[in-house]
Amino acid sequence: MDWWVSMPKVELHAHLNGSIRDSTLMELARELGDRGLAHFPDVERVILKHDRSLTEVFKMFDLIHILTTDHETVTRITKEVIEDFATENVVYLELRTTPKKNVSKGMNKKSYMEAVLEGLRAVSTVEVDICSEPNFDCSASAAIYARNNECASNGTGKKKIYVRLLLSIDRRETTEAAMETVKLALEMRHLGVVGIDLSGNPIIGEWLTFLPALEFAKEQGLLITLHCGEVPNQVEIHAMLDFLPTRIGHACCFGEEEWAKLKSLKIPVEICLTSNIRTETISSLDIHHFVDLYNSGHPIVLCTDDSGVFSTSVSREYSLASSSFGIQKREMFQLARNAVSFIFAGNKVKQELEQVFDFAAKTLE
Numbered sequence: 001m002d003w004w005v006s007m008p009k010v011e012l013h014a015h016l017n018g019s020i021r022d023s024t025l026m027e028l029a030r031e032l033g034d035r036g037l038a039h040f041p042d043v044e045r046v047i048l049k050h051d052r053s054l055t056e057v058f059k060m061f062d063l064i065h066i067l068t069t070d071h072e073t074v075t076r077i078t079k080e081v082i083e084d085f086a087t088e089n090v091v092y093l094e095l096r097t098t099p100k101k102n103v104s105k106g107m108n109k110k111s112y113m114e115a116v117l118e119g120l121r122a123v124s125t126v127e128v129d130i131c132s133e134p135n136f137d138c139s140a141s142a143a144i145y146a147r148n149n150e151c152a153s154n155g156t157g158k159k160k161i162y163v164r165l166l167l168s169i170d171r172r173e174t175t176e177a178a179m180e181t182v183k184l185a186l187e188m189r190h191l192g193v194v195g196i197d198l199s200g201n202p203i204i205g206e207w208l209t210f211l212p213a214l215e216f217a218k219e220q221g222l223l224i225t226l227h228c229g230e231v232p233n234q235v236e237i238h239a240m241l242d243f244l245p246t247r248i249g250h251a252c253c254f255g256e257e258e259w260a261k262l263k264s265l266k267i268p269v270e271i272c273l274t275s276n277i278r279t280e281t282i283s284s285l286d287i288h289h290f291v292d293l294y295n296s297g298h299p300i301v302l303c304t305d306d307s308g309v310f311s312t313s314v315s316r317e318y319s320l321a322s323s324s325f326g327i328q329k330r331e332m333f334q335l336a337r338n339a340v341s342f343i344f345a346g347n348k349v350k351q352e353l354e355q356v357f358d359f360a361a362k363t364l365e
């Protein structure tokens with residue numbers, strides 16, 4: 001595993017509330033239990049159950065959201081999630097989350113996002129770059145990877161991680177609520193918000209409900225990634241591809257026509273192997289679409305989806321792909337590096353990341 005951890009990686013599909021440490025979830029559940037608001041053993045059983053169908057996963061999210069309702073907790077989980085990704089040498093993270101309202105806690109979508117930003121600022125184990133583009137300094141960035149490795153080995157100084165945010169629209173939301181999220185994203189662009197994600201239980205909601213907000217987001221220059229084809233819904237898959245999102249996530253239930261369309265459009269796919277297997281959206285890795293997309297040179301990026309809920313990490317996903325599909329480390333490194341082209345941050349960050357990978361290529365064998 002060490003090699004996979006040492007390798008610089010780019011994570012483009014990680015949901016904040018799906019990436020919480022089990023230990024934190026248990027602590028939050030225990031507190032709720034102590035206050036008589038939940039029966040701790042029941043909650044514990046749900047948290048520690050690791051094989052979940054897609055339907056159960058969404059029930060799990062409802063439970064997690066009960067545990068993470070206040071601003072302080074949102075700040076805490078954001079901080080921990082970034083620290084965890086940085087620890088395994090994720091050098092660029094696009095973290096997505098659904099801005100939430102919670103009247104009883106005085107929370108609205110904006111204050112939820114402010115709590116997330118507070119979490120970014122609270123990280124102390126690693127330097128977090130949330131919006132460096134205007135002050136691009138190529139020479140200074142040349143040694144990020146060197147510094148990362150040095151820090152890992154001698155405990156001095158700080159590693160650096162670029163973090164950009166995607167605001168998620170939940171498929172349970174109305175057109176108005178989706179529009180509110182897009183407007184908030186536009187308001188927070190200078191704070192590192194780069195795009196919009198459409199996610200949530202794929203059997204709920206209609207594409208046309210979200211389309212006006214997504215079109216508005218696109219017109220305003222936000223980049224868009226869609227959860228696409230998590231369940232067999234060919235009409236929706238076609239409508240989503242016709243929308244020309246910048247990336248899509250999953251693509252599990254595509255038929256021949258949909259593959260042909262996706263490939264001709266060259267839309268990058270965020271692949272989440274463990275998530276797909278755990279939720280049984282793909283029955284086994286032998287038949288996972290990773291293989292066909294990889295062999296045909298289609299743009300793909302390996303991601304965790306929900307590292308907490310599925311007990312995985314980006315390093316583990318790379319190691320799993322390598323061992324399952326017989327791909328050598330050198331090629332896996334190239335796969336990680338290719339992901340730099342699909343990030344939603346601008347060219348300056350891309351150039352900096354290229355240098356990180358250049359440096360790592362010379363030192364990692």
Ligand code: 6MZ
Pocket residue numbers: 015016017018057061062096097098099168170171199200201202227230275279305306
């Ligand atoms: C679809 C998913 C998901 O936004 O509260 N989410 N949506 N498919 C998936 N694959 C299994 N995994 C996570 O993070 C949790 C939310 O992300 C979406 C769901 O809407 C879930 O409630 P945030 O930070």
